[in-house]
Amino acid sequence: MSIRRHEIMLQPESARVIIRPFIPxxxxKITAIIRRTLALTDKEVTRQLKAVYQEFESRHYDVEALFMAHYRKIARHISSPSPLSRESELLLGALFSGEYSLESAALFNPSIVPHPDQSDVPAGGLRFIMSLRATGEGHISSIExxxxxIDPGGGISFDPVSRFVAMPLVVPNPTYRKKSFVLKFHEMGFDNPFAxxxxxPLGSEFSxxxxxxxxxxxxxxAHPETHELHRTLECIKWLADSNYELSFSSKLNVSERIIFPVSPNxxxxxxxxxxxxxxxxGGGASYCATYTAYNGKAILPQFIxxxxxxxxxxxxxxxxxxxxxxxxxFPRTIDGRYAMLSRQDDENLFIMFSDNLHYWNDxxxxxxxxxxxxxxKIGNCGSPIETEAGWLVITHGVGPMRKYCIGAVLLDLNDPxxxxxxxxxxxxxxxxxxREGYVPNVVYSCGSLVHGDKLILPYAMSDKFTAIASVDLKELLAALL
Known part of the structure; x- marks a missing residue:
């Protein structure tokens, strides 16, 4: 079978950093840091803040806004008889901030989709967006x-990658769908009068x-103060925190957008x-993704x-x-129902159907x-791809010595x-x-696409780097059939 490994390797870049809160x-300890800072003279505050700017301002788009955001997180610990100067607030914000290198450990597990903007693309070409799992200090993963x-001849190139990375605005007053919210809450065992x-009083959509x-x-x-009441209200807040909205500035390049963990789960x-x-x-299109949320103890599938x-x-x-x-x-409904691949037992592939995109059983x-x-064990390497011959599912299999290989199966188009x-x-x-990386002997993907007569298959190499292969689609389908 004709498989082309492109001379492309996406490697982790430690210099791509964000500023995160660094709060004990x-x-x-918080009050001790504040006390030492407030003991500085105005001249010393100015000098120290200037030094921070000289060292870090060129590494980020807007350090001042981030310092002020982090200052506001600790402002309640300040007891000062007079208002602080803005420079003191900024220096305190810097003291409670730290850089985090998003992809210092790995850049891997890619998926690929057509770019929503296909303007000025040459005939036979395709502009794409690739998502990647970036992993840094503490093995915390985010989405880059x-x-x-893809040019008409099958060559693949990437747009220049920015030195800068920016996190989105977490929308302060998101909306929720009542039906989904209530379903999840009842699943959690909170089917009670307090819930x-x-x-x-809330509508079908509420803020x-x-x-x-x-x-x-x-x-x-008028309810009596009970443990059940307190726990119910706390879990409602937790569920709301787990459903949120993000907004990036349209001025940011694709490579400058980072989705970093927000919710507790x-x-x-x-x-x-x-x-x-x-x-x-109805004829429109949206981009959806499933991902795994991890809180250090448990995993939870989520949706984007x-x-x-x-x-x-x-x-x-x-x-x-x-x-x-x-x-x-699946990339479309089948007989009016949504379809999803899954692996509930960590060994076999399953399929399920639903009338509700956010509700899955059986x-x-x-x-x-x-x-x-x-x-x-086996699993999928992303969403099924529709072809004339059937639903093409790229799979992964684990064999001797925990070696991961990529395979493929074909499902019936009308009855998957x-x-x-x-x-x-x-x-x-x-x-x-x-074969060499953080987890040796692994190739793995989270999503491919078909363009023309080729399957474009990005894949991770041993949980460290990312590469791309293209496969002749006719040859692959012939081998499957």
């Missing part, structure tokens, strides 16, 4: 993006401010986003929606089948390990519960430098 958990072009009282007002009203109401990482261009029944890669909605998924890793959405077994190279083709040998196995 001990209140006494790259853009590039009903909070939700009753965070409206939710906060209802939570406060119930908390101050993803505090230790946003892992393995599987993006797909979803064709809506965007139309422009500038504005994102982050949502929890509902249903008894929302568990484990590896959920991958997974059906699809296929299990068959060959030795996949005999430990039927497997009509399957490779007996791996499509891609780790070779040479691909």
């Amino acid at each position: 958990s001990d209140a006494d 993006f790259r853009s590039g072009m 009903d009282a909070v939700m009753a 965070r401010s409206a939710l906060n007002e209802s939570v406060e009203a119930v908390g101050k109401g 993803e505090s230790n990482g946003i892992e393995d986003a599987r993006f797909v261009c979803f064709k809506e029944d 929606e965007t139309r422009d890669f500038l504005n994102f909605r982050i949502l929890t998924l509902n249903g008894t089948a929302v568990q484990n890793k590896g959920m991958a959405l 997974p059906q077994f699809l296929l299990g390990p068959a060959e030795v190279w996949e005999s430990v 519960t039927k497997v009509i083709g399957r490779l007996k040998k791996p499509l891609i196995s780790p070779e040479g430098v691909e």
